[in-house]
Amino acid sequence: MLDYGNIQKEFFGYTKEGIPVYEYIMINRNGMIMTVLSYGGVVRELWVPTTDGQFTDVVLGYDTLEEYENNPGYLGSIVGRYANRIANGKFAIDGVQYQLALNDGGGKRPNALHGGWKGFDKKVWNATTEITPEGPKLILKYTSHDGEEGYPGKLETTVVYTLTNDNEWKIEYTAKVDKPTIVNLTQHTYFNLSGKGRIYNHRLQIHAEKFTPVNENLIPTGEIKSVEGTGYDLRNETLIGEAISNLEKQGINGFDINYVLSEKDDKILKHAASVFSPESKILMEVYTTHPGLQFYTGNYLLGWWGKRGNVYDKHTGFCLETQHFPDSPNHENFPPTVLRPGEVYNHTTIFKFKLTY
Numbered sequence: 001m002l003d004y005g006n007i008q009k010e011f012f013g014y015t016k017e018g019i020p021v022y023e024y025i026m027i028n029r030n031g032m033i034m035t036v037l038s039y040g041g042v043v044r045e046l047w048v049p050t051t052d053g054q055f056t057d058v059v060l061g062y063d064t065l066e067e068y069e070n071n072p073g074y075l076g077s078i079v080g081r082y083a084n085r086i087a088n089g090k091f092a093i094d095g096v097q098y099q100l101a102l103n104d105g106g107g108k109r110p111n112a113l114h115g116g117w118k119g120f121d122k123k124v125w126n127a128t129t130e131i132t133p134e135g136p137k138l139i140l141k142y143t144s145h146d147g148e149e150g151y152p153g154k155l156e157t158t159v160v161y162t163l164t165n166d167n168e169w170k171i172e173y174t175a176k177v178d179k180p181t182i183v184n185l186t187q188h189t190y191f192n193l194s195g196k197g198r199i200y201n202h203r204l205q206i207h208a209e210k211f212t213p214v215n216e217n218l219i220p221t222g223e224i225k226s227v228e229g230t231g232y233d234l235r236n237e238t239l240i241g242e243a244i245s246n247l248e249k250q251g252i253n254g255f256d257i258n259y260v261l262s263e264k265d266d267k268i269l270k271h272a273a274s275v276f277s278p279e280s281k282i283l284m285e286v287y288t289t290h291p292g293l294q295f296y297t298g299n300y301l302l303g304w305w306g307k308r309g310n311v312y313d314k315h316t317g318f319c320l321e322t323q324h325f326p327d328s329p330n331h332e333n334f335p336p337t338v339l340r341p342g343e344v345y346n347h348t349t350i351f352k353f354k355l356t357y
Helices: 065-069 242-246
Strands: 004-012 020-027 033-037 044-049 055-057 085-087 091-094 097-101 109-113 126-132 135-144 155-163 166-178 203-206 210-212 256-260 270-276 282-288 290-296 321-322 347-356
Touching: 004 065, 004 126, 004 135, 020 126, 020 135, 020 155, 044 347, 085 091, 109 290, 203 242, 203 290, 270 290, 270 321, 282 321
Parallel strands: none
Antiparallel strands: 004 020, 020 033, 033 044, 044 055, 085 109, 091 097, 126 135, 135 155, 155 166, 166 347, 203 270, 210 256, 256 290, 270 282, 282 347, 290 321
């Protein structure tokens, strides 16, 4: 019988509301391991093969459910209904204005962020499993009711994680709605390909010629600007530490910016980025069908205690969030994010891991 991998299910804890949460341990035929919680679709561990038959856990996370229920950095979570920021928490569809909670920065900025005070990262998802020739799959489903966090429409969402036998973490998002709404789903895992320490020695390349500049509240100005001649130019492989230092010289506190992979929602799978750790020799390639990529360098990791006694300080992890652009509903020149009845939201992302010497 062919080895397609396996999945184990273990009880992880009860939420504050008494809802049981389970951890799913996915193992592909190469021994690569990913552990996922039904709470928030959190990827808690991702053990990637390194040299001499060893494995490195390349994602930041926590040991307990209580810590994930108080997870200000969204470590490992699915975020939605709308990932990233919406200015003043306001948007309109067909002339109808909607107001969302202003939860950015714990309510310190005038934006809606990552779906609200209790977004998809804080929901218990219905989980089922499947072993396929591609590798083990975890199918996560959540139904968001009309008016939840201020968003219109009953949204039925499915997110499928596959740990492929080619050492890929593939994510497939689909959603449908019963009345017009906006949708922008992503995954907010923080990576550290060395497994520890700061990310300064990681070498990064982002295949984007343009980005969306932001104002002081991290809201796009509406301009789509060339990276040429800016600190955001990562078209050539660059040390993350050097790139951060270049921004800091301009008074910018690290990266938290959207890169333009396409100026339309073309749904073509694009090679968005590559990151390499010289310490672990792990290369991660990022592919997505979405038009944007948010690069974030963990600027607000504030000495949090993580799993196995690790401390997560500033710049100990990075996010590459495949997405639609921030505040898209308020910019007609950005790819549209309105989902209507009868339409299906589709988005695929692949994180591919290789050993490179």
